Amino acid sequence: MVHYQPLAFDGSESNIPSEFIWPDDEKPCLDAPELVLPTIDLGALRPALSKAAEAVSEACKRHGFFLVVNHGVDSGLIDKAHQYMDVFFGLQISEKQKAQRKVGDSYGYASSFVGRFSSKLPWKETLSFRFCPHTPNIVQNYMVKWMGEEFRGFGRIYQEYCEAMNKLSLQLMELVGISLGLDQSYFKDLFEENDSILRLNHYPPCQQPDSTLGTGPHSDPTSLTILHQDQVGGLQVFSDEKWHSIAPIPGALVVNIGDTLMALTNGVYKSCVHRAVVNNRVARRSLAFFLCPKMDKTVTVAQGLVNAANPRRYPDFTWASLLEFTQRHYRADMKTLDAFSKWVQHQESTEKYEGDKQGKHLFLLHAGSKE
Numbered sequence: 001m002v003h004y005q006p007l008a009f010d011g012s013e014s015n016i017p018s019e020f021i022w023p024d025d026e027k028p029c030l031d032a033p034e035l036v037l038p039t040i041d042l043g044a045l046r047p048a049l050s051k052a053a054e055a056v057s058e059a060c061k062r063h064g065f066f067l068v069v070n071h072g073v074d075s076g077l078i079d080k081a082h083q084y085m086d087v088f089f090g091l092q093i094s095e096k097q098k099a100q101r102k103v104g105d106s107y108g109y110a111s112s113f114v115g116r117f118s119s120k121l122p123w124k125e126t127l128s129f130r131f132c133p134h135t136p137n138i139v140q141n142y143m144v145k146w147m148g149e150e151f152r153g154f155g156r157i158y159q160e161y162c163e164a165m166n167k168l169s170l171q172l173m174e175l176v177g178i179s180l181g182l183d184q185s186y187f188k189d190l191f192e193e194n195d196s197i198l199r200l201n202h203y204p205p206c207q208q209p210d211s212t213l214g215t216g217p218h219s220d221p222t223s224l225t226i227l228h229q230d231q232v233g234g235l236q237v238f239s240d241e242k243w244h245s246i247a248p249i250p251g252a253l254v255v256n257i258g259d260t261l262m263a264l265t266n267g268v269y270k271s272c273v274h275r276a277v278v279n280n281r282v283a284r285r286s287l288a289f290f291l292c293p294k295m296d297k298t299v300t301v302a303q304g305l306v307n308a309a310n311p312r313r314y315p316d317f318t319w320a321s322l323l324e325f326t327q328r329h330y331r332a333d334m335k336t337l338d339a340f341s342k343w344v345q346h347q348e349s350t351e352k353y354e355g356d357k358q359g360k361h362l363f364l365l366h367a368g369s370k371e
């Protein structure tokens with residue numbers, strides 16, 4: 001197993017390592033104006049379904065972010081999920097590296113991706129789990145496998161958290177379907193089986209918060225993200241040509257559209273650029289649940305959203321191929337889907353060229369055999 005030089009995250013360093021200094025044009029503005037997001041109250045949903053769908057539609061056509069309250073996720077479970085993050089990230093580095101994320105893999109422990117990237121390193125540690133709703137105890141078993149039996153209870157909490165996020169994701173997908181004038185079950189059925197990711201983000205305090213980023217500017221390559229942030233603040237969204245902060249609201253979850261869902265909606269719903277800034281006072285924690293289709297399911301645009309006014313914008317692809325692209329070939333940023341589309345077309349033309357060459361070669365061989 002590759003052991004990366006752990007990052008000294010004691011937050012006391014006055015001069016942070018140069019690899020964490022981001023270029024001037026990407027440095028954070030720590031006093032970004034607040035973006036007030038529309039709030040969907042799932043508790044009042046039944047009577048106000050069309051109203052909620054309208055609010056989702058308006059937000060998703062603009063910046064792809066909205067809040068959800070009365071979501072039905074137990075507040076005690078959310079609190080425990082935050083508390084247990086401190087347990088894990090407070091461990092010795094040698095303990096955390098028992099779950100070290102391997103190159104090309106999307107799950108496990110990573111400390112600011114030292115070894116994966118050589119510059120613009122994010123000021124964070126992460127622990128990511130794979131979640132498949134029809135694979136019992138997948139999260140719990142992962143923690144026991146890599147961290148030992150004493151982590152069974154720890155894994156149970158994130159197993160339950162993922163199950164709650166999965167249920168909420170499918171409810172939101174019904175709302176997305178309705179808001180687009182599609183059948184309520186259109187997206188829900190597509191994501192019934194999914195292969196999702198839960199990511200725990202731990203952002204230690206940093207003595208130069210205006211020189212680095214907790215998470216760099218990007219749109220999520222995934223389909224739908226449900227984020228719970230603690231009360232520290234640091235999430236920023238790029239909308240109307242400038243950065244806005246998303247103030248933490250107790251009990252509210254932040255939901256955003258990802259690149260895969262943007263492709264499924266033919267670009268009608270926007271997967272928007274966002275980032276996380278850090279501070280020099282306290283650590284910040286967030287839990288991001290990324291809903292993703294089954295790996296081998298073909299992601300193809302909803303036909304009802306393609307017409308002369310809005311011709312098809314993205315190629316068919318599988319989530320497996322987009323995930324591999326972001327893990328092995330391209331660091332997800334604000335242009336991932338366009339870069340991926342070009343990469344898919346290049347792959348297809350290369351395969352076609354190779355196929356033609358092979359075909360010509362076989363033809364000549366075959367023709368030659370007649371002599």
Ligand SMILES: C=C1C[C@]23C[C@H]1CC[C@H]2[C@]1(C)CCC[C@@](C)(C(=O)O)[C@H]1[C@@H]3C(=O)O
Nearest residue numbers: 122215216218220221222290326327331332
């Ligand atoms: C599929 C994914 C790749 C990342 C985690 C999920 C969704 C968001 C992606 C990410 C957070 C975008 C910014 C860059 C990244 C490398 C990071 O800072 O963590 C991305 C994640 C990843 O590739 O691990």
Ligand SMILES: O=C(O)CCC(=O)C(=O)O
Nearest residue numbers: 201215229235276286288
């Ligand atoms: O921590 C946050 O507020 C945002 C993290 C994020 O965007 C991500 O993990 O994709």
Ligand SMILES: [Fe+2]
Nearest residue numbers: 218219220274
């Ligand atoms: Fe994100």
